[in-house]
Amino acid sequence: MSVTTDRRKHWFPAALSLMMVGWGANQFVSLLVFYRQEHGFSEVMVTSMLGIYVVGLVPALLWGGRHSDRIGRKPVTLFAVTLSMAANVAMMGSVIGTAPLFGGRFMAGIATGLAMAAATSWVKELSQAPWDLHSAAGSGARRASLLTSAGFWLGPVVGGLLASFAPAPAIMPYALHIALCIPLLFIVARLPETRSSGTTGGTPGSHPAPHPGARKRFRLVVAPAAPWVFAAGTTGFAVVPAVIPGLGEGRLAYATAAVAITLGFSVLIQPLARRLDTVRNARSLLTGTTTAFLGLAAVLVAILAASPALGLVASAVLGSANGLLMVGGLLEIQRLAAAHELGKLTGFFYTLAYVGFLAPTVVAFAAQWIQTAWIMAGMLALCLVSLAFIGVNSRKYLPPLLERVDADPAVKVRKHKTS
Known part of the structure; x- marks a missing residue:
């Protein structure tokens, strides 16, 4: 396999990180019915869990983008995927009360904000020279958007199916997501950084x-x-x-x-x-x-x-x-x-x-x-x-x-x- 071919694939694991973080955030939507039926959560309680997600997400969007401009896309993206996994671990604790769900949803919001700001920029930069010499103009935006949307779609679909038909419905959706994220972390850690700490200049082609x-x-x-x-x-x-x-x-x-x-x-x-x-x-x-x-x-x-x-x-x-x-x-x-x-x-x-x-x-x-x-x-x-x-x-x-x-x-x- 040539070096050029290897380079052309760098964007894909970065985009997969967007998909997996979006998956982890949105699978909660399909579990709302389960929580209402099994745990008796009220509409106010469920709405509050959705709201706490946004409380974490908006500051992370603003902070994560600026921070990735300064220290690099890779560390922010790796932290976002790790935090998404930690959010799922927390939400497995729904069997003991609502506090783990609130904490998990807050962490999921932060993870989503960080990933959407940093990893979206990373995919764009990995889709242009010198990391990809063959992509058409605009490929980075399409790739980042497509994988983000795919994660938002897969999360509730897979989560809903597992909650309906798999054993341990309060655990299995989160466990699957964590299992998929672990190898992704190792792959993403090997990707090239497109921003150096403290740089203020442009990447090639920008x-x-x-x-x-x-x-x-x-x-x-x-x-x-x-x-x-x-x-x-x-x-x-x-x-x-x-x-x-x-x-x-x-x-x-x-x-x-x-x-x-x-x-x-x-x-x-x-x-x-x-x-x-x-x-x-x-x-x-x-x-x-x-x-x-x-x-x-x-x-x-x-x-x-x-x-x-x-x-x-x-x-x-x-x-x-x-x-x-x-x-x-x-x-x-x-x-x-x-x-x-x-x-x-x-x-x-x-x-x-x-x-x-x-x-x-x-x-x-x-x-x-x-x-x-x-x-x-x-x-x-x-x-x-x-x-x-x-x-x-x-x-x-x-x-x-x-x-x-x-x-x-x-x-x-x-x-x-x-x-």
Whole structure:
């Protein structure tokens, strides 16, 4: 096997770390029914366990990205995988009370934040020269997003199956995850570091410093799209099963189908997402936000028509929006960020994206006074505002090289050949 072939595979274990941390974080979702039935946990207790996860996640996103820019991607990623394993060990203690679950969920949030900020940047850097000489431009963003989404999908699916059919359902899902993470740690430890401690320069092929318009483009183009990354996903698998009328005792099975469809379409759409991306405008983000708008419109029609089938169609569309926006957002970030700020800007993007996780909570709270159809109409209006912001600023504040590519076809041809 050649050295070049070896190098081309460096990105994969780094991306697997994203998948395994996402798996460990999301398998808890499929165990909620088990905890309600076997341990008698109240809705308030379950909601609090979901909330403590976010309390750990958001600071870790912001801190982990900055820290990985300074000391390197590898130590932060290794710590994230190790902490994910420790979180699962803690949650095995659910048989003795709720405290281990709260502690485990808090650690899982920290692990997820660290991995998404550091390992996402690491995958991007390992997908370019000198570590990978053959990847197309944008491969790093697609690879990181695809494996992250795969982990978010596999976690609840595998966890739910083990909780339903395997012995020791309070132990087995966590034990399997730990068993898979142990060999991964040894593999990840052997990967090359793309950032040296204390470096401030750029990695090969990246901008040495952010261009003057980078922060403006982030605020006016990326930030309006970011919350819809997870607002679309959570609406697809959490809001749809809750608001479609007439499901009765079939609501649990319907919710399981909605999770599988939403996250499955998120994974399947991502190869297309990179093809939609262009350096000339924000087409990928516009497409993703438009898809989110169409998904929300489908939810509204499904509510008014009391149609479970149309609700699942809406879940598929919203899952597609989730995948399109995640890849599109990461591609924008990786073009805008200087090498020494890639982790930090990635952390900012995911922090804004996780604001969308509040969508089911906001819908449930508002539904006490407002009909769900009107709530969905309000979400449609907010999505339209985001689309307007992105559309108006789509061609503004592009990195200088990309502006030259857009203006000079000869430069565009040369850049295409080098990609």
